[in-house]
Amino acid sequence: MSFGSPYFTLPEFTYLRARRIEEVLQLLEEKGEDARLLAGGVGLISFMKERLVSPSIVIDIKGIEELRGIKLEGSKISIGACTTLQEISENELIRKEIPALHQASGEAADIAIRGRATIGGNVCEAIPWVDMPVALLALDADIHLLSRRGERMLKVGNFLKGMLETDLRQNELVTKFTVPTPKRRSIFRKYAKGSEFAIASISICVDGEVRVVYGSVAPTPVRCKEVEQIIEREGISESSIRKASKVARESVECMDDVLASSAYRKHIVGILTASALKEIQR
Amino acid sequence: MKKLSFNVNGIRRNTLTKDNELLLDLLRERLGVKSVKAACWRGECGLCTVLFDGKPVKSCLVLAVEAEGREITTAEGLAEGERLSDIQDAFVKYGASQCGFCTPAFVLTCHYIIESGKAKTEKEALELLNGLICRCGTYNQIREALASLLSGK
Numbered sequence: 157m158s159f160g161s162p163y164f165t166l167p168e169f170t171y172l173r174a175r176r177i178e179e180v181l182q183l184l185e186e187k188g189e190d191a192r193l194l195a196g197g198v199g200l201i202s203f204m205k206e207r208l209v210s211p212s213i214v215i216d217i218k219g220i221e222e223l224r225g226i227k228l229e230g231s232k233i234s235i236g237a238c239t240t241l242q243e244i245s246e247n248e249l250i251r252k253e254i255p256a257l258h259q260a261s262g263e264a265a266d267i268a269i270r271g272r273a274t275i276g277g278n279v280c281e282a283i284p285w286v287d288m289p290v291a292l293l294a295l296d297a298d299i300h301l302l303s304r305r306g307e308r309m310l311k312v313g314n315f316l317k318g319m320l321e322t323d324l325r326q327n328e329l330v331t332k333f334t335v336p337t338p339k340r341r342s343i344f345r346k347y348a349k350g351s352e353f354a355i356a357s358i359s360i361c362v363d364g365e366v367r368v369v370y371g372s373v374a375p376t377p378v379r380c381k382e383v384e385q386i387i388e389r390e391g392i393s394e395s396s397i398r399k400a401s402k403v404a405r406e407s408v409e410c411m412d413d414v415l416a417s418s419a420y421r422k423h424i425v426g427i428l429t430a431s432a433l434k435e436i437q438r
Numbered sequence: 439m440k441k442l443s444f445n446v447n448g449i450r451r452n453t454l455t456k457d458n459e460l461l462l463d464l465l466r467e468r469l470g471v472k473s474v475k476a477a478c479w480r481g482e483c484g485l486c487t488v489l490f491d492g493k494p495v496k497s498c499l500v501l502a503v504e505a506e507g508r509e510i511t512t513a514e515g516l517a518e519g520e521r522l523s524d525i526q527d528a529f530v531k532y533g534a535s536q537c538g539f540c541t542p543a544f545v546l547t548c549h550y551i552i553e554s555g556k557a558k559t560e561k562e563a564l565e566l567l568n569g570l571i572c573r574c575g576t577y578n579q580i581r582e583a584l585a586s587l588l589s590g591k
């Protein structure tokens with residue numbers, strides 16, 4: 157993917173504003189490959205400028221009420237696919253119950269982008285440098301997909317397949333994400349210059365099973381079992397933090413790209429591991 | 439072509455748009471709203487920022503058709519006649535103009551920060567400016583202008 161010199165125009169397409177979920181599913185069923193969903197548009201419009209996608213139909217789903225909002229559903233917290241990152245970062249339930257998601261959404265991009273960008277788009281875009289998937293993986297969240305043929309649910313980690321690759325089928329819509337609680341002992345931290353994409357990020361959850369996930373280091377977020385085992389075995393202490401930081405640096409495979417070299421990323425991974433563990437211990 | 443009807447700085451605009459037109463192009467090239475600057479075209483520099491129903495958006499990442507029925511505010515819309523808005527006054531008072539190219543975007547974003555009450559401290563307010571990349575000669579004066587309104591001085 158280049159993201160090189162800017163194109164000033166978009167390919168031609170027909171814009172449709174959907175009001176109901178059923179309408180979207182019908183259109184997806186009929187138009188297949190030719191149709192693309194537009195939520196915040198931050199990703200899709202950029203991709204269309206780069207001619208990475210040229211749909212003939214663009215279906216705007218952000219006005220569909222059922223796809224928005226944050227709710228407690230039994231012991232899970234559900235987040236509608238079209239909820240914006242800004243709405244997530246300002247939500248009290250999220251702030252209190254899922255700190256990792258509060259932090260990931262509140263520090264993404266900048267105020268103008270956060271007000272448009274949705275959690276659904278952030279995950280479906282499937283680029284390596286975004287923040288929400290990293291937290292969602294650490295939180296063991298589920299993604300809910302709907303088509304005219306039925307509903308399915310899978311772990312966000314199984315949904316993301318690679319660079320620009322997901323398990324989303326052509327006729328499917330993401331309706332929401334659910335996070336099982338408790339998740340109060342969770343954290344998200346990243347290293348980025350200003351509002352640029354993260355060079356590396358980390359999300360840790362130690363409520364229940366320990367999960368340690370790194371972002372922006374590989375095409376999709378990666379768990380580090382070696383670090384998880386250290387924390388499972390020894391808890392969080394000065395010595396386990398030192399060990400975890402070293403092990404992370406050694407075992408997390410990091411990519412080279414325009415943002416940073418692999419060696420630099422490994423260095424950052426070590427630092428993020430230590431600082432995130434220290435903070436979560438408090 | 440689609441019919442499009444929306445407000446720019448409180449004035450109803452009725453026009454035709456193609457589905458693939460960017461809000462940036464419509465405002466700047468066709469409606470002549472020149473405070474909206476075109477620079478990076480990819481949502482990175484922030485200079486095409488406008489307020490969309492009162493909230494900042496980067497107009498190079500918004501379709502013109504998405505503005506149907508909405509209220510767009512640009513730097514031209516902040517003053518009431520000859521009376522400058524508080525943030526415009528503060529920019530003048532502190533000499534916060536930089537070279538001028540990014541000024542409309544900074545003024546609008548600072549206006550939003552003040553009006554929305556989203557920032558309690560100067561640090562929080564400055565973080566909300568991080569989508570605007572310009573940091574030339576008078577960035578410190580922008581900080582001062584913004585801070586002067588935060589503390590209600």
Ligand SMILES: Cc1cc2nc3c(=O)[nH]c(=O)nc-3n(C[C@H](O)[C@H](O)[C@H](O)COP(=O)(O)OP(=O)(O)OC[C@H]3O[C@@H](n4cnc5c(N)ncnc54)[C@H](O)[C@@H]3O)c2cc1C
Pocket residue numbers: 192193194195196197198199200201202237238263264265266269272273274275276277278279280281285286287288324328329330331351352353354480481482
């Ligand atoms: C300058 C800049 C800086 C950025 N910095 C950050 C950052 O620091 N952190 C970060 O996380 N991100 C960052 N981003 C990325 C941005 O957050 C994402 O592009 C955005 O979240 C995508 O969401 P959207 O709602 O705009 O998606 P859209 O552009 O509307 O859609 C993106 C893709 O997802 C599909 N899609 C959207 N919603 C659904 C759904 N409900 N069901 C099925 N498919 C769907 C669309 O069809 C499309 O293919 C940055 C982007 C820019 C331009």
